[in-house]
Amino acid sequence: MSSPTGVVCPHCGWPDGAEPFQVVSAHPTATGGTLWTRCACGSLQARVVDEHGTRVVSRGRPSRAGC
């Protein structure tokens, strides 16, 4: 699958197109808005919302280390 809308979190596999695991803060703008969300694995994400939908523009590291 190479659909650009089917991206998942590389850390935990949470689909980026789904509802955010947790919305940290939301900043509405004239064209849509910016969402700061936290993934199921604890990584912080910046999402931009516009007329094309929502896309993840930045992703942090998970808060939990592996092993």
Ligand SMILES: [Zn+2]
């Ligand atoms: Zn994740």
